[in-house]
Amino acid sequence: MAVLGSNTILLVALTITVIQALTPSHYLTQRDVERLKSSLSQPFSDLETAFYSIVGLSKLGAQVPDVKQACTFIESNLDANNLDSLFYAAQSSQVLSGCEISISNETKDLLHAAVSEDSSVSQICHAVGALNGFGLPLASQEALSALTARLSKEETVLATIQALQTASYLSQQADLSGIVEEIEDLVARLDDLGGVYLQFEEGLEPTALFVAATYQLSDHVGTEPPFKEDQVIQLVNAIFSKKNFDSLSEAFSVAAASAAFSQNRYHLPVVIVAEGSASVSHQQPVLRLQVTNVMSQPLTHASVTLERAKSSSTKNTVLQQTAFTPAGDGFDLNFMNVKPASGYYDFSIHVEGDSRYIANVVELKVKVSTEVGITNVDLSTVDKDQSIAPKTTRVAYPAKGKGSFTVDSHQNFALSFQLVDVNTGAELTPHQTFVRLHNQKTGQEVVFVAEPDNKNVYKFELDTSERKSEFDSASGTYTLYLIIGDATLENPILWNVADVVIKFPEEDAPSTILSKNLFTPKQEIQHLFREPEKRPPTVVSNTFTALILSPLLLLFILWIRLGANISNFTFAPSTIIFHLGHAAMLGLMYVYWTQLNMFQTLKYLAILGSITFLAGNRMLAYKAVKRTTQ
Amino acid sequence: MISSFLEQYMSTTLQCLKLLDAYLLYILLTRALQLSYCLLLRTFPFNSLLSGFMSCVGSFILAVCLRIEINPQNKGDFQGISPERAFTDFLFASAILHLVVMKLVS
Numbered sequence: 001m002a003v004l005g006s007n008t009i010l011l012v013a014l015t016i017t018v019i020q021a022l023t024p025s026h027y028l029t030q031r032d033v034e035r036l037k038s039s040l041s042q043p044f045s046d047l048e049t050a051f052y053s054i055v056g057l058s059k060l061g062a063q064v065p066d067v068k069q070a071c072t073f074i075e076s077n078l079d080a081n082n083l084d085s086l087f088y089a090a091q092s093s094q095v096l097s098g099c100e101i102s103i104s105n106e107t108k109d110l111l112h113a114a115v116s117e118d119s120s121v122s123q124i125c126h127a128v129g130a131l132n133g134f135g136l137p138l139a140s141q142e143a144l145s146a147l148t149a150r151l152s153k154e155e156t157v158l159a160t161i162q163a164l165q166t167a168s169y170l171s172q173q174a175d176l177s178g179i180v181e182e183i184e185d186l187v188a189r190l191d192d193l194g195g196v197y198l199q200f201e202e203g204l205e206p207t208a209l210f211v212a213a214t215y216q217l218s219d220h221v222g223t224e225p226p227f228k229e230d231q232v233i234q235l236v237n238a239i240f241s242k243k244n245f246d247s248l249s250e251a252f253s254v255a256a257a258s259a260a261f262s263q264n265r266y267h268l269p270v271v272i273v274a275e276g277s278a279s280v281s282h283q284q285p286v287l288r289l290q291v292t293n294v295m296s297q298p299l300t301h302a303s304v305t306l307e308r309a310k311s312s313s314t315k316n317t318v319l320q321q322t323a324f325t326p327a328g329d330g331f332d333l334n335f336m337n338v339k340p341a342s343g344y345y346d347f348s349i350h351v352e353g354d355s356r357y358i359a360n361v362v363e364l365k366v367k368v369s370t371e372v373g374i375t376n377v378d379l380s381t382v383d384k385d386q387s388i389a390p391k392t393t394r395v396a397y398p399a400k401g402k403g404s405f406t407v408d409s410h411q412n413f414a415l416s417f418q419l420v421d422v423n424t425g426a427e428l429t430p431h432q433t434f435v436r437l438h439n440q441k442t443g444q445e446v447v448f449v450a451e452p453d454n455k456n457v458y459k460f461e462l463d464t465s466e467r468k469s470e471f472d473s474a475s476g477t478y479t480l481y482l483i484i485g486d487a488t489l490e491n492p493i494l495w496n497v498a499d500v501v502i503k504f505p506e507e508d509a510p511s512t513i514l515s516k517n518l519f520t521p522k523q524e525i526q527h528l529f530r531e532p533e534k535r536p537p538t539v540v541s542n543t544f545t546a547l548i549l550s551p552l553l554l555l556f557i558l559w560i561r562l563g564a565n566i567s568n569f570t571f572a573p574s575t576i577i578f579h580l581g582h583a584a585m586l587g588l589m590y591v592y593w594t595q596l597n598m599f600q601t602l603k604y605l606a607i608l609g610s611i612t613f614l615a616g617n618r619m620l621a622y623k624a625v626k627r628t629t630q
Numbered sequence: 631m632i633s634s635f636l637e638q639y640m641s642t643t644l645q646c647l648k649l650l651d652a653y654l655l656y657i658l659l660t661r662a663l664q665l666s667y668c669l670l671l672r673t674f675p676f677n678s679l680l681s682g683f684m685s686c687v688g689s690f691i692l693a694v695c696l697r698i699e700i701n702p703q704n705k706g707d708f709q710g711i712s713p714e715r716a717f718t719d720f721l722f723a724s725a726i727l728h729l730v731v732m733k734l735v736s
Contacts, residue, residue: 253725490683544667545664550659551656551660551663552656552660554655554656555653558655558656585725586728589728590734592732595690601732602687605725610723612721613718613722616718616721617718620715624714
């Protein structure tokens with residue numbers, strides 16, 4: 001379900017900006033229409049592809065190259081027992097002029113039998129379509145009831161679209177309002193993508209088929225489809241965003257949708273683009289617009305008005321309420337008649353002429369460009385202490401200043417000039433006004449910006465001693481260039497004004513030219529691991545370990561002195577177990593220190609502890625009894 | 631004065647109490663040694679120092695509790711806690727203490 005696909009979005013040159021209402025950002029250009037036609041013009045492989053090609057091309061206003069051959073193909077491939085085959089044949093032959101297919105009575109019966117509640121919506125659609133295509137009579141009311149009953153069981157989008165198509169084949173006397181209401185339900189099921197696209201999650205093809213079926217039914221019944229203006233444009237954007245199609249059926253659906261958008265009775269989306277780039281100048285004073293429908297067919301009956309043209313920078317209205325003159329397929333306006341200053345202008349354009357027009361108000365950005373001329377160019381060397389009068393030389397563009405100018409550390413070099421619009425004489429302030437000094441020997445160049453003062457006279461001053469770091473103090477002959485550029489200038493300027501000899505004091509001259517090695521590998525960083533803290537020497541630690549053990553000795557000595565004995569030791573099993581368990585617990589502690597982790601230790605401890613506790617309990621109870629009886 | 635105190639101590643205290651007292655003395659000495667080690671040689675393996683210290687202190691306290699509870703002269707204060715019960719408590723508590731200390735040492 002590739003919505004945008006990998007195809008480039010075809011934007012109008014210099015954008016149609018979206019301000020008030022949505023305008024189509026995707027539509028079928030002439031090239032797209034040709035491409036669509038060629039993808040539909042493939043040789044027929046079976047009846048279905050023939051149907052898509054024949055009917056698709058007819059929707060685009062074209063024809064298959066060989067009508068007779070197409071007709072014979074249909075006749076020979078027609079399978080009279082297959083509903084789909086009959087449908088394709090019927091619709092195709094209806095489109096081809098002079099192609100009549102004969103139908104046997106059995107086929108007619110088959111078709112009539114198919115129009116019942118037991119067939120799927122697709123089958124009902126094809127049967128009704130086939131009957132309509134062959135020009136056979138049809139019981140509309142029965143078909144309608146079968147369709148309604150079936151539709152309540154099949155709730156998919158595709159089934160509903162086919163129901164819409166079927167209804168457009170039925171007679172207008174039947175009450176089709178129930179089917180017409182389905183359109184609104186389907187509109188609610190469309191997904192809004194970013195406010196720009198509106199389509200079904202099932203993909204492009206169902207959306208396009210939906211549009212075609214909706215307009216077909218609406219025209220048939222005479223009620224306006226419940227699309228809001230923005231929704232129509234969003235559908236246009238979604239359907240025409242894809243320019244290369246995966247399958248023939250997809251191409252067919254887009255062709256059907258484009259025909260629906262161009263020819264229905266209610267909504268006509270309008271596409272307004274400027275021809276070429278939206279730019280006017282004195283050589284090209286006319287702005288030409290193309291006003292077309294979504295298939296790039298020109299709407300020659302429209303009347304196009306410029307509501308207002310405002311300068312983008314100053315917001316002054318330059319022109320109001322002027323009509324465009326129709327010229328050929330497009331509409332022209334000579335904008336230079338009002339002698340606008342160069343720059344960008346916001347055009348607000350209205351297209352009238354038909355109540356069906358949608359997105360008929362656009363904002364367009366138009367560029368007015370001009371040519372620049374340089375006047376009053378003065379080069380001068382000014383002494384720093386102002387003792388000597390400055391020497392000024394006037395240079396005329398495009399000549400080069402005669403003679404060379406010498407500047408050393410006691411002098412400043414100054415350049416002043418003015419930029420005017422060649423056509424109007426107004427002063428200009430372009431975006432790029434650079435002064436470039438290029439050392440002829442070393443190839444160095446230094447670029448400065450010339451700034452205008454409040455009288456729009458550009459001035460540039462070079463103080464050689466201040467700027468010597470930028471020149472790397474390399475004395476020599478420098479060529480002076482003036483660079484003028486802007487988006488609205490037709491003639492950007494690169495002008496070699498003069499040659500300047502700049503002398504820097506000798507002691508600053510660099511011995512070698514330092515080439516900046518930006519791309520050599522840097523020094524490797526060695527990671528310094530955290531040094532372990534100094535521990536006391538082993539000797540000391542060992543001494544202290546021995547020392548710690550000495551109180552233990554003292555304890556034993558004291559105990560022996562005091563007469564501790566194990567005379568009351570009875571060899572009852574509980575006592576043995578108790579002592580063993582206790583010893584084992586202490587051993588476990590040691591093992592825990594060396595090897596185990598907490599969980600394992602707790603496990604063993606629980607086992608040992610419970611044993612010891614039980615044994616100890618018995619032992620102590622026994623002792624207590626002994627004590628009380630003593 | 632000290633000698634008279636010692637004489638009285640030797641005569642009046644029970645043997646088991648004397649044994650316990652010897653044990654207490656041992657713990658005290660160990661603790662003093664640890665402290666001096668720490669003061670002299672900085673606290674590099676801080677957790678080891680702490681665990682050793684706490685072990686000493688804990689054992690000391692538990693032994694004191696045991697001594698208090700066992701002493702027949704204090705029987706009035708401890709109704710319902712037989713010496714055996716006190717001993718069991720002592721063992722249990724010291725088991726937990728050793729567990730914690732071992733955790734800290736590692």
